[in-house]
Amino acid sequence: MAISVETFFLVPDAQGTLQAQIQQMIAQGILSGRLHRGEKLPSSRRLATHLGVSRITVTLAYTELLANDYLTSRGRSGYYVSDNAPVPPVYEPTAPAEDRVDWPRAIVKTFSGGDTLDKPRDWARYRYPFIYGQADPTLFDHANWRLCGMRALGAKDFSSLTADYFDQDDPLLVEFIARHTLPRRGIAARPSEILITMGAQNALWLTAQVLLNARRQAAVEDPCYYALRDLLTQTRCTMVPISVDSNGLPPEAIPDRTDVIFCTPSHQSPTTATMPMDRRKALLDRARELNALIVEDDYEFELSFLGSPSPSLKSLDREGRVIYVGSFSKSLFPGLRLGYLVGSAAFIREARALRAQVLRHPPGHMQRSAAYFLSLGHYDAQIRRMSKALHDRRRTLEESVARHGLTVAGRGAYGGSSLWMRAPAGVDTTALAERLRTQSVLIEPGAPFFAGPDRPRDFYRLGYSSIQRKSIDAGVAQIAAALSGYWT
Amino acid sequence: MAISVETFFLVPDAQGTLQAQIQQMIAQGILSGRLHRGEKLPSSRRLATHLGVSRITVTLAYTELLANDYLTSRGRSGYYVSDNAPVPPVYEPTAPAEDRVDWPRAIVKTFSGGDTLDKPRDWARYRYPFIYGQADPTLFDHANWRLCGMRALGAKDFSSLTADYFDQDDPLLVEFIARHTLPRRGIAARPSEILITMGAQNALWLTAQVLLNARRQAAVEDPCYYALRDLLTQTRCTMVPISVDSNGLPPEAIPDRTDVIFCTPSHQSPTTATMPMDRRKALLDRARELNALIVEDDYEFELSFLGSPSPSLKSLDREGRVIYVGSFSKSLFPGLRLGYLVGSAAFIREARALRAQVLRHPPGHMQRSAAYFLSLGHYDAQIRRMSKALHDRRRTLEESVARHGLTVAGRGAYGGSSLWMRAPAGVDTTALAERLRTQSVLIEPGAPFFAGPDRPRDFYRLGYSSIQRKSIDAGVAQIAAALSGYWT
Numbered sequence: 001m002a003i004s005v006e007t008f009f010l011v012p013d014a015q016g017t018l019q020a021q022i023q024q025m026i027a028q029g030i031l032s033g034r035l036h037r038g039e040k041l042p043s044s045r046r047l048a049t050h051l052g053v054s055r056i057t058v059t060l061a062y063t064e065l066l067a068n069d070y071l072t073s074r075g076r077s078g079y080y081v082s083d084n085a086p087v088p089p090v091y092e093p094t095a096p097a098e099d100r101v102d103w104p105r106a107i108v109k110t111f112s113g114g115d116t117l118d119k120p121r122d123w124a125r126y127r128y129p130f131i132y133g134q135a136d137p138t139l140f141d142h143a144n145w146r147l148c149g150m151r152a153l154g155a156k157d158f159s160s161l162t163a164d165y166f167d168q169d170d171p172l173l174v175e176f177i178a179r180h181t182l183p184r185r186g187i188a189a190r191p192s193e194i195l196i197t198m199g200a201q202n203a204l205w206l207t208a209q210v211l212l213n214a215r216r217q218a219a220v221e222d223p224c225y226y227a228l229r230d231l232l233t234q235t236r237c238t239m240v241p242i243s244v245d246s247n248g249l250p251p252e253a254i255p256d257r258t259d260v261i262f263c264t265p266s267h268q269s270p271t272t273a274t275m276p277m278d279r280r281k282a283l284l285d286r287a288r289e290l291n292a293l294i295v296e297d298d299y300e301f302e303l304s305f306l307g308s309p310s311p312s313l314k315s316l317d318r319e320g321r322v323i324y325v326g327s328f329s330k331s332l333f334p335g336l337r338l339g340y341l342v343g344s345a346a347f348i349r350e351a352r353a354l355r356a357q358v359l360r361h362p363p364g365h366m367q368r369s370a371a372y373f374l375s376l377g378h379y380d381a382q383i384r385r386m387s388k389a390l391h392d393r394r395r396t397l398e399e400s401v402a403r404h405g406l407t408v409a410g411r412g413a414y415g416g417s418s419l420w421m422r423a424p425a426g427v428d429t430t431a432l433a434e435r436l437r438t439q440s441v442l443i444e445p446g447a448p449f450f451a452g453p454d455r456p457r458d459f460y461r462l463g464y465s466s467i468q469r470k471s472i473d474a475g476v477a478q479i480a481a482a483l484s485g486y487w488t
Numbered sequence: 489m490a491i492s493v494e495t496f497f498l499v500p501d502a503q504g505t506l507q508a509q510i511q512q513m514i515a516q517g518i519l520s521g522r523l524h525r526g527e528k529l530p531s532s533r534r535l536a537t538h539l540g541v542s543r544i545t546v547t548l549a550y551t552e553l554l555a556n557d558y559l560t561s562r563g564r565s566g567y568y569v570s571d572n573a574p575v576p577p578v579y580e581p582t583a584p585a586e587d588r589v590d591w592p593r594a595i596v597k598t599f600s601g602g603d604t605l606d607k608p609r610d611w612a613r614y615r616y617p618f619i620y621g622q623a624d625p626t627l628f629d630h631a632n633w634r635l636c637g638m639r640a641l642g643a644k645d646f647s648s649l650t651a652d653y654f655d656q657d658d659p660l661l662v663e664f665i666a667r668h669t670l671p672r673r674g675i676a677a678r679p680s681e682i683l684i685t686m687g688a689q690n691a692l693w694l695t696a697q698v699l700l701n702a703r704r705q706a707a708v709e710d711p712c713y714y715a716l717r718d719l720l721t722q723t724r725c726t727m728v729p730i731s732v733d734s735n736g737l738p739p740e741a742i743p744d745r746t747d748v749i750f751c752t753p754s755h756q757s758p759t760t761a762t763m764p765m766d767r768r769k770a771l772l773d774r775a776r777e778l779n780a781l782i783v784e785d786d787y788e789f790e791l792s793f794l795g796s797p798s799p800s801l802k803s804l805d806r807e808g809r810v811i812y813v814g815s816f817s818k819s820l821f822p823g824l825r826l827g828y829l830v831g832s833a834a835f836i837r838e839a840r841a842l843r844a845q846v847l848r849h850p851p852g853h854m855q856r857s858a859a860y861f862l863s864l865g866h867y868d869a870q871i872r873r874m875s876k877a878l879h880d881r882r883r884t885l886e887e888s889v890a891r892h893g894l895t896v897a898g899r900g901a902y903g904g905s906s907l908w909m910r911a912p913a914g915v916d917t918t919a920l921a922e923r924l925r926t927q928s929v930l931i932e933p934g935a936p937f938f939a940g941p942d943r944p945r946d947f948y949r950l951g952y953s954s955i956q957r958k959s960i961d962a963g964v965a966q967i968a969a970a971l972s973g974y975w976t
C-alpha cells in the first residue's frame with residue numbers, strides 16, 4: 001500500500017536542516033507505528049513538490065534512511081518501509097493509573113522547598129537582565145568551543161567519549177588543571193589530590209557528605225550562596241552563620257567546636273568582599289586552633305580585571321586543612337557542569353568513592369572538550385576578552401548607579417561580575433524584583449542569601465555578566481524610578 | 489629577545505592536527521611562563537624547517553594565536569608574544585605540605601571499600617575480553633553520533649549547551665522518551681513523571697535516598713548488581729537479600745515489613761532470568777499486600793533478539809507503586825551517563841530536588857545530542873545492528889561453551905549480552921579470573937554479586953558485547969583449559 005503524500009508535513013520553525021527534518025519525520029512515522037513495513041513511500045519528486053523542497057533534499061533523506069535500514073529500495077519501483085524496520089510499540093500504553101501510594105509516608109526525606117531561587121529561565125527575553133551566572137553569547141567563544149567539541153567527537157577520542165571510567169577522570173583535564181590552573185593560585189597538587197566534579201555545586205555537596213553529620217558543626221558566611229545552606233541542612237549538622245564584614249568572614253567570630261568552615265575569601269558571595277592577607281592568615285590560625293577544616297570556594301578568581309587576585313587560602317595551607325573548590329561554570333558556561341575539588345588524598349579518595357556511587361563520573365566528552373579548550377589556549381584568551389567586557393560594563397554600571405543615587409553595599413575590589421546593593425530602609429527587594437520584572441528588568445533579591453527567620457529584606461544583587469553595556473544605564477534608571485515610587 | 493627555535497619540539501604520538509599541536513605548544517609555553525611578553529617567535533619558515541612541517545601549518549597556527557591575542561605581528565619583523573598575553577603564575581607553588589589533619593576522625597562516613605568491582609580499564613588490549621558493559625567500537629554508530637553531537641554544538645542549540653537548567657531537563661529528550669521509548673514498554677508518562685539521570689546508577693541512588701533510611705526495609709535480589717547493594721548499605725536501611733530462581737525474584741519470599749523491592753524482571757542481573765507474566769502479577773499483588781514500592785531496573789530490554797521482551801512491571805501497575813529505571817548506557821555507551829526515572833509526580837519532585845542539590849542537571853549538550861540521535865532514528869537502527877551482532881555472538885558462544893563442556897547457569901530467554909556460568913564445585917572463580925587474565929582472557933568472577941559472608945565462589949559471567957565473534961571459541965577453549973587444570 002502506498003502512503004499518501006498528504007500525511008507528510010514539515011513543522012514550521014522546526015530545527016535542523018530540511019534533510020534532517022524529512023528523515024526525522026519518516027523515522028518517527030515508522031517508530032510510532034504510523035507507517036508499516038512494506039508500505040511504499042511517495043516518490044522523491046512527489047514528496048519534494050508537496051513539501052516545497054528540492055528533490056535532492058528528499059533523495060538524500062531517503063538514502064540515509066536506506067543506510068539505516070528503515071527503508072529499502074526496489075529498483076525503479078521506489079522506496080518502501082523496510083521489512084527490518086523497527087517494530088512499533090507492542091503494548092498499548094495504559095491509561096493513567098490512580099495513584100494509591102501514601103507518598104508523604106513513603107518519602108523519608110524531602111529535598112524540595114529550600115532557599116534556592118527559582119530564576120526565570122527565559123531571562124534572555126528581558127531587556128535589562130541584571131542576572132548572575134548565565135553564559136553571555138556575545139562573550140563566550142562558541143566557535144572554538146565547537147571546534148574542540150568536534151575534535152573530542154573524533155575517532156581518536158572514541159574511548160574518552162564512550163568508556164565507563166568508573167571512578168576515574170579524564171587524565172588530560174586533570175593534568176591541565178594540575179599543571180596550569182592550580183599553579184596560578186599557588187597550589188601544587190598531584191592527580192590523586194584532584195577530583196573532577198559536576199560543577200562547584202557538586203564539589204560542595206560531596207565535601208559536605210564526607211565531612212558532616214548530625215554530630216558535626218559547620219560555620220558558614222552570612223549572607224552566603226543559598227544552595228550551600230540548603231545542602232548543609234540536609235547533612236543535619238549544626239550550622240552556625242557568621243556575619244561577614246567588608247573584609248569577609250571574621251575568624252574570631254568562628255565559635256569553638258566548629259569542625260568545618262565554608263568560605264569564599266577571593267570574592268565573598270554575595271557581598272563581593274575580598275579577604276585581606278592578614279585575615280587569611282588569621283583564619284588559618286583559627287582553623288588550626290579549632291583543629292577544623294576550611295572549604296575554600298574560589299569562584300570568579302579568573303575575573304580579576306581591577307587587580308591581581310589574592311593568593312588562595314589553599315596556597316598558604318601547610319597542614320592539609322584547606323579543601324579547595326574550583327569551577328568552570330562562570331568562566332566557561334554553567335551547562336558544562338564541570339568543577340574540581342583539591343584536597344588531601346585521604347579526603348579525595350572518599351569524595352571519589354561517593355561520586356562513583358552517586359553518578360560514576362562526569363561525561364568523558366565534556367571533560368575532553370574542556371581539556372582541549374584549555375590546552376589550546378582558548379580558555380585564557382576568553383577570560384581576557386570577558387574581563388575586558390566586564391570591566392567596561394562595571395565602569396558603566398558604577399557610573400549609572402552613582403548618577404541615579406543608588407547605594408552600593410559591596411563592590412569587589414578586584415573585579416567579578418556583580419555589585420551588592422542596598423535599597424533604602426523599608427524596601428522589600430523581593431517585591432521590588434517582582435515589580436521590576438513586569439518592566440523587563442531582572443534583579444536578584446537579597447533575602448534568600450541570609451540565614452534565619454529575620455532576614456534583611458533591603459539588599460539586592462546586580463549582575464553584569466549577561467546584560468549588554470548599552471542597556472545598563474536605562475536599566476538602572478528603571479530601578480531608581482521603581483525605588484523612588486516604592487511607597488506610592 | 490628572540491626565542492630559540494631549539495626550544496620547540498613536537499611530542500611523538502601527540503593527538504590533534506600538526507597545526508593544533510603547534511598552537512598548543514606555544515600557548516602552553518606562554519601560560520607556563522616559559523615564553524615572556526615581547527619575546528620574538530622564530531619565523532614561520534625557520535620553525536617549519538625545524539619541526540619538519542610545512543610552512544603554511546606554522547603560519548596558520550600563528551594566525552590563530554594572533555586572533556586570540558597570544559601573539560602580535562609587527563609587520564615584516566615577525567611575531568612576538570603579545571603584551572596582552574596571559575600572565576604567568578604569580579605565586580610559586582608551595583612545596584607539598586605536611587598533612588596534619590586526622591582524616592579518619594574528620595571523615596564522618598566512608599564510601600570507599602564496597603563490593604563494586606575494579607574492572608581493568610585497558611580491557612581493549614586483551615585478546616579475549618568476556619567483559620560486560622563497555623561500548624564496542626565495531627557496533628556503535630560513531631559517525632552518526634558525531635553528526636548529532638556537532639548539530640548540538642551549533643548556534644541554534646547555544647542555550648541548551650550553555651544554560652544553567654537548574655533542576656530541569658532538555659525538553660526534546662524528555663519528549664522523545666515520553667512519546668517513543670516508554671510506549672514500547674507499555675508505559676504512559678507525563679513530563680512531570682520523568683527525570684533524566686546520570687545513568688541507571690544515579691537513578692537507583694536518587695531513589696534509594698528518597699525512599700530509604702535506617703527505619704525502612706528493602707528487599708534485593710540475590711545475586712544482584714553489586715553497586716546497588718553498596719548504595720543501599722549507605723542508606724542504613726535493613727537490607728533483605730532474596731535468592732532468585734530461574735524465574736527471577738520469588739514474590740512469596742519477600743518478608744513482611746518490606747518497604748521497597750528492587751528488581752530486574754526483564755533480565756535478572758546477573759543470572760539473566762526473565763520473570764514470567766504470572767509471577768509479575770504475583771509480585772505486584774505482594775507489593776500491594778505489603779503496601780510496598782517496587783523499583784524496576786529495566787536494563788537491556790532493547791537487546792531482545794531471541795524474542796519479544798515481556799511487558800514491563802510499570803505497564804501493569806495501576807496504583808503508582810512501580811518506579812521505573814531506564815538507561816542508555818548499554819544501548820548507546822556508558823560514558824554518555826544518561827538514564828531516566830519514571831514514577832509518580834510526588835516522587836519525581838523529590839528526586840528532582842535532590843538531583844538539583846547534588847549536581848543540578850546532566851549536561852545539556854549530552855542530553856541534546858542524545859535527543860537528536862534518538863529522534864533521527866539512529867538509535868533504533870543501531871539497536872537492530874547491535875542485536876544482530878549480539879545474536880551471532882551468542883550463537884557462537886553457546887556452541888563453544890557446549891563443545892568445551894562448560895556449564896551455563898542462566899542464559900537470558902530473550903537475548904541480552906551475557907551468559908551466567910557455573911564452574912565445577914570447588915573452583916574459586918576470583919582466582920580463576922586472575923589466572924586467565926595473565927593469558928589475555930577477561931571473565932567476571934561471580935562472588936561480588938552475592939550478599940553476605942558465605943558467597944558462592946563458583947559462578948562467573950561471560951559478557952559478549954565487547955568480544956569479537958571470531959575470538960569467542962579460542963577464548964572459551966582457554967577458560968576450559970584453565971578449569972581442567974585448576975587443581976594442578
